[in-house]
Amino acid sequence: MQNGTIQINADLQQFIQKFEPSKFKILTRGIEIRGIYDLHGSMLRANAIIDKMGLNLSVSHNAEMLSYKGFEVLSL
Secondary structure: OOEEOOOOOOOHHHHHHOOOOOOEEEEEEEEEEEEOHHHHHHHHHHHHHHHHHHHOOOEEEHHHHHHHOOOOEEEE
């Protein structure tokens, strides 16, 4: 964090450009993607993008995130 802003690393920037989420929130270690209708399919697609591009990221999801149809993409 610098001057009150969060810096997004290069891997995360590449992921955002490829995945093109309509709603996301920047976190300290990554992003939180919300409002996904096909949550399972979107998580599979996110993992496929990460694997294909060799990004140093992971997809995280828990029961609380299910309530707002979201998941996180975090830097490792």
